[in-house]
Amino acid sequence: MSLIDKAIEFAAFAHREQNRKGTEIPYISHPFAVGMILQRAGCPEEVIAAGILHDTLEDTQTTEEELLALFGPAVLEVVKGCSEPDKGASWEERKQHTLEELKSASLPIRQTSCADKLHNIRSIHRDLQRYGEAAWSRFKRGRSSQEWYYKGLVESLGYNSRFPMLDDLEDEVEDVFGPRLEVPEWKGLRRNRKFIDLAFETAYGNPEDMQQRQPQFETLGAWELMAKVHQRAYPIDREYEEEFGRLASYLLERGIEFESNSEGSIILIGFSTALMRLLNMYPHEVYHHFNRGIL
Known part of the structure; x- marks a missing residue:
């Protein structure tokens, strides 16, 4: 048996x-x-x-x-x-x-x-x-x-x-x-490593980065999403402020080091917060993207 x-x-x-x-x-x-x-x-x-x-x-x-x-x-x-x-x-x-x-x-x-x-x-x-x-x-x-x-x-x-x-x-x-995604088709993007890598390449909000990668985002069905992420990340949407603080503390507690009092760090965490909120991601998902050396 x-x-x-x-x-x-x-x-x-x-x-x-x-x-x-x-x-x-x-x-x-x-x-x-x-x-x-x-x-x-x-x-x-x-x-x-x-x-x-x-x-x-x-x-x-x-x-x-x-x-x-x-x-x-x-x-x-x-x-x-x-x-x-x-x-x-x-x-x-x-x-x-x-x-x-x-x-x-x-x-x-x-x-x-x-x-x-x-x-x-x-x-x-x-x-x-x-x-x-x-x-x-x-x-x-x-x-x-x-x-x-x-x-x-x-x-x-x-x-x-x-x-x-x-x-x-x-x-x-x-x-x-819940909450349900604004666009149900976005669900597959949170597990698409190609998309996540591409998204973090635009994390600092440089218009040139977005323009350069627009065709790839459009192919992935992610251009509308990325526009919303950047719109709500710089400055961080007031609705996301509490989550911004929680994510920053979470990443620091798990050993992700940021330059103190750096505008770049604030921008990066703001981008991550907006992306996480719009895709209903969990903090560990953001951490794993940082930890495997995307940036």
Whole structure:
């Protein structure tokens, strides 16, 4: 019997008396879906098995010793990494702990957690379409708390590095909580490295830079976007001032050095803020563009 088949049988038995929150759907449908998401993402067998088992420590009588004996240390490590350690803490404390832990977690743990949350947010999206805002009533915390948590998850899961599945989670979180992009077609631009590199080549707002690259922006369908970015970055749009300060602090905390009291630094952060706002990007996405030496 393969590791995945064994995980399916074990999880099905462990969750046999449980249903999905607020429904009569057998709970095992969720771990199975998580495993399928991981399989489609091309993850190794151990990660897929861990996805199927990810709630067994937290929500059943399963012990770490059992998982270690049956599935080995690699699977156990991922399941432990996806489990909340202190069920006695408040919802906010537990979720904040998860967000902090995921920033430095291994890729297998982040992939499994991402698949877990991706299936959950897709279920929420489906229920919102079916029942409207009443769908939030089955959660311990309502829409605003869930928005804080899910947007925090996207940031934490991508804090160390991006991976393809995270794009799907980011899209679903945007669809559920917003804000929607001014132009839906812009969504693909935030993951287009060619566009991002090209955009940062115009970061200081020199008209010559924009004119020189206009044909390339037009080919990418990004000319209107870039015009709006530069319009709102110099000086920074008043609506973006708070985000400007948060992004500046974030980049400095993560080791991106700017010349103190430099107009160029202010322009650069202003450009990044406007680009981030107009594309619904997360701070870690801007950081990764800086960190890989675009500038």
